[in-house]
Amino acid sequence: EKPYKCEECDRAFSQSSNLTEHKKIHTGEKPYKCEECGKAFNRFSTLTKHKRIHTGEKPYKCEECGKAFNQSYQLTRHKIVHTKEKLNKCEEFGKAFKQSSHRTIHKIIHTGEKPYKCEEHGKVFNQSSNLTTQKIIHTGENLYKFEEHGKAFNLFSNITNHKIIYT
Structure with missing residues (x-):
């Protein structure tokens, strides 16, 4: 049974002390102050938790x-x-x-399974990212452009290697 009711929000409590503590939410009263930083709290338990920031506990x-x-x-x-x-x-x-x-992905290592197949030439891969790379090679699509002279590459690793040579 919770006979102690808050007039502000209709919350009920089994002990009057809990209602008294709760009412501070509505009044804005914050009587518990941190000596370290000055921050104030409406509950002592909240202040106790806050103090751990300073003590490192x-x-x-x-x-x-x-x-x-x-x-x-x-x-x-x-x-x-x-x-x-x-x-x-x-x-x-x-x-x-x-x-x-x-x-x-890891389990494929044990099974030796290669579930990703290139439709172009039938080569199989154990990771979908490897198949994606293979497809880019087939299309000849150059997704990465070297700004220095405009040369384009289909794989990021190729442009990275090229940059090392020219910088």
Whole structure:
């Protein structure tokens, strides 16, 4: 039961002290001031959390990797990283990936699979980016232009090598 109701916003509380604390939101009262920087807060608990910025205190530690945080929500958000890594782990090597698409690309190494086929001459690739490069070579399209003398290249690596020669 929550018998203590706020007249301003209709929120209810089980203890009168919580209602008193809550009312400060509406009045704008900020009685808790940081001695370090002067910033004021309407709750003592918020001031306590704020002070950790100045002290460098990080009481919330990740049991999995040891990384520490000054607020509990930061640790909660961080733990998702480990959950994703567990979901996207390579069974063969034990290597963990943050994204499932990266694990999929990695798994092709083990299978030797080359699912990307060039329709022009039948050459197969294990990564779609390699097929894209192959297609650019076939079209002869020059996407990268060297500004010094106007010569154009179909691959970024080719213009990079050319720049090294001429600069």
